[in-house]
Amino acid sequence: MNLPPESCHPGPEALARAAARDLAACLRQLTAGSTHVTIALSGGRIALPFFHALTRELKHEPIRLNKVHWFLADERLVPPDNPESNYGCARKHLLDPLNIPPTQHHPIPPLANPEQAARIADENLRRCTAAFKDNVPVLDLVLLGMGEDGHIASLFPNHPIQPPFPDAAYAPVHNAPKPPATRVTLTWQALTAAQRVWVLISGPNKQQALSRSLQQDPEVPLGRLLLLRNDIRLYVDHTSLQTRAG
Numbered sequence: 001m002n003l004p005p006e007s008c009h010p011g012p013e014a015l016a017r018a019a020a021r022d023l024a025a026c027l028r029q030l031t032a033g034s035t036h037v038t039i040a041l042s043g044g045r046i047a048l049p050f051f052h053a054l055t056r057e058l059k060h061e062p063i064r065l066n067k068v069h070w071f072l073a074d075e076r077l078v079p080p081d082n083p084e085s086n087y088g089c090a091r092k093h094l095l096d097p098l099n100i101p102p103t104q105h106h107p108i109p110p111l112a113n114p115e116q117a118a119r120i121a122d123e124n125l126r127r128c129t130a131a132f133k134d135n136v137p138v139l140d141l142v143l144l145g146m147g148e149d150g151h152i153a154s155l156f157p158n159h160p161i162q163p164p165f166p167d168a169a170y171a172p173v174h175n176a177p178k179p180p181a182t183r184v185t186l187t188w189q190a191l192t193a194a195q196r197v198w199v200l201i202s203g204p205n206k207q208q209a210l211s212r213s214l215q216q217d218p219e220v221p222l223g224r225l226l227l228l229r230n231d232i233r234l235y236v237d238h239t240s241l242q243t244r245a246g
């Protein structure tokens, strides 16, 4: 598998530390320059070590966090106190420990109707965004994970999404192959328009999806994204390079 050595880390903690250090450096630059910085966070297994490492990095940094607005790359439509909620996890382990005021949190509302939730999420992002590419909001940074099947955000293999309108940043997801079944995700357009995309890949049984992605296999969501843009930063740990047992 062709991965540059700087992308590879011995385990989730080392990966999380490296990504957190890089994000702190990136925020130092971005907050010095602009009035508004927009970041989309993900959930999944790497989220917890990453949020803890990022909290440690940012606690003692003279970064103007009051300029940073926190969005989600995807959400499972469950209440925020449900352990499956991506926002709930981000809030508990990153935003609250850093005392980020609620005006800078932009959760995807966990409504029963994902179409409506996606429209509200799109409007919230547009309201905070200064730059647009073909009317698609440009996020400063999107942080993604990758599942065993190669899914990123809530874009799953063989599971097309239907954005509510052509340049929508968010789309509803029905019958997701991984529970919870009802979700909202950033669209391909939003991932393509973003200034930066970093993917944190950790956890067993991901080797095949990763290797197909690196070959830009469009059937694998990360492979499709790597085909759409060649400037994605990958963080990979050794647990994700293990093959499926048996």
Ligand SMILES: O=C1O[C@H](COP(=O)(O)O)[C@@H](O)[C@H](O)[C@H]1O
Pocket (backbone or CB within 6 Å): 042, 043, 044, 045, 046, 073, 074, 075, 076, 086, 144, 145, 146, 147, 148, 151, 152, 153, 154, 178, 202, 203
């Ligand atoms: O369901 C989701 O899964 C992905 C990957 O999570 P992992 O636990 O397999 O690493 C995550 O990036 C996404 O935000 C989440 O909703």
